[in-house]
Amino acid sequence: MANNRPPVIGIVSDFDVETENYVCDKQYVRAIENAGAVAIILPYAEADDLSEVLNLISGLVLTGGKDFPTELYDAAPHPAVQGIIPERDNFEFELAHSALNRSMPILGICRGMQLLNVVAGGTIYPHTLDEFANALDHRDGTPLDQTAHEVQIERSSLLWRACGEQPSSFPVNSMHHQAIKQLAPEFVVSARADDGVVEAIEAPGRPFVIGVQWHPEWMYVSESACRHLFKNFVRACSLNSRKVA
Numbered sequence: 001m002a003n004n005r006p007p008v009i010g011i012v013s014d015f016d017v018e019t020e021n022y023v024c025d026k027q028y029v030r031a032i033e034n035a036g037a038v039a040i041i042l043p044y045a046e047a048d049d050l051s052e053v054l055n056l057i058s059g060l061v062l063t064g065g066k067d068f069p070t071e072l073y074d075a076a077p078h079p080a081v082q083g084i085i086p087e088r089d090n091f092e093f094e095l096a097h098s099a100l101n102r103s104m105p106i107l108g109i110c111r112g113m114q115l116l117n118v119v120a121g122g123t124i125y126p127h128t129l130d131e132f133a134n135a136l137d138h139r140d141g142t143p144l145d146q147t148a149h150e151v152q153i154e155r156s157s158l159l160w161r162a163c164g165e166q167p168s169s170f171p172v173n174s175m176h177h178q179a180i181k182q183l184a185p186e187f188v189v190s191a192r193a194d195d196g197v198v199e200a201i202e203a204p205g206r207p208f209v210i211g212v213q214w215h216p217e218w219m220y221v222s223e224s225a226c227r228h229l230f231k232n233f234v235r236a237c238s239l240n241s242r243k244v245a
């Protein structure tokens with residue numbers, strides 16, 4: 001029997017260390033709901049419970065946030081690496097690893113894209129401006145509801161199809177001081193900024209595993225490519241939920 005229920009998609013929460021509250025920007029929730037899915041916000045479960053958490057959801061959003069430790073990608077400590085939340089890192093790295101092993105649809109956003117790459121064996125620049133020749137400042141203070149630079153999308157990529165086969169470049173927001181350095185073996189680059197910084201990655205062997213360096217949840221109303229991205233992510237999650245139901 002056809003299963004027409006909307007897929008349930010898990011969104012990894014951030015953590016406010018001052019108030020000890022799990023927090024989630026409502027834009028993530030609104031973007032997922034607008035695309036036709038049910039969003040649930042994930043607190044940091046115990047490691048023993050991760051498979052039960054993944055059993056509840058058909059897709060996973062790895063959200064933006066502060067940095068994770070350089071030791072996770074074998075780089076030297078850097079003073080610009082800030083805001084580390086060990087509870088989040090422990091949970092999210094394990095969760096992403098398990099979700100990848102299940103070939104669950106994953107949308108990694110900003111930190112989430114970088115985390116996907118590191119979990120799969122790649123590295124990032126601890127502070128892009130130090131190491132990447134002629135990089136723009138991708139965190140120049142422009143708020144997320146405004147565009148900051150263009151991205152060029154690979155027209156052969158899943159991302160290009162997921163974004164609705166738009167023109168191959170469009171403007172995005174930007175709030176990151178780190179960037180992909182060495183790509184994980186199973187990933188390919190699907191978009192770059194004009195300075196060459198990697199702006200999106202995907203795992204071609206997986207049903208829908210995409211990471212974007214920008215924040216599409218702030219642009220899904222104004223930018224049709226971002227709206228399509230969420231719709232096609234939800235579609236992939238829906239197919240995944242039918243497979244396991």
Ligand SMILES: [Mn+2]
Binds near residue numbers: 176213214
């Ligand atoms: Mn950027």
